[in-house]
């Protein structure tokens with residue numbers, strides 16, 4: 539199984555409905571805080587089920603959602619098909635999007651599932667699709683020294699505050715026996731140092747700086763904001 543197949547299948551990354559709701563609410567709120575203007579065109583790349591996307595769309599002109607998993611795309615279309623400020627893209631629709639169309643390109647919690655070469659291809663796509671004064675945000679990047687125990691601690695802290703600590707503890711036990719852990723061991727998650735990220739951004743025409751806070755609840759991970767040079 540590949541990461542792509544994992545995300546296209548049924549998984550139990552969210553320990554219960556409350557976790558899922560609080561997760562997507564938090565991500566949408568954090569992304570909304572980075573919207574450049576109410577006129578902005580925004581792409582959430584590798585968006586997952588993005589259940590709280592209305593909160594982002596409310597603060598911009600157009601929100602494009604793209605996820606490589608076809609089953610995720612289908613659920614997004616069912617959920618947001620009625621919303622005239624949200625467009626769910628297929629891979630070909632993303633490719634066909636005119637260059638320099640976007641004010642903000644955001645990829646949260648997904649580059650760990652890409653090889654470095656795939657991440658470089660994502661940077662090329664972002665460079666083409668962004669306007670000259672646009673912004674690229676890549677967040678929830680796993681630093682080289684952060685491990686599964688750090689991730690578990692961050693989840694438990696989120697669960698404690700969010701009132702789902704017991705399901706989170708049970709969820710951690712299930713994760714231990716899950717495909718996620720198996721894949722994490724076999725294929726691994728791609729990690730970067732801040733210098734790696736800056737070098738890759740620069741090689742693809744971006745000036746990047748590390749943001750003081752990450753998107754989402756796991757502050758041991760990194761977020762970078764980049765501008766086309």
Ligand SMILES: C[S@@+](CC[C@H](N)C(=O)[O-])C[C@H]1O[C@@H](n2cnc3c(N)ncnc32)[C@H](O)[C@@H]1O
Nearest residue numbers: 545565583584585586605606607646647648651
């Ligand atoms: C951990 S989820 C993150 C979802 C969302 N961004 C969030 O923060 O909740 C990772 C997502 O990245 C998607 N993904 C993985 N590889 C991708 C690729 N090459 N292009 C686009 N999406 C991809 C997966 O299908 C999955 O939905």
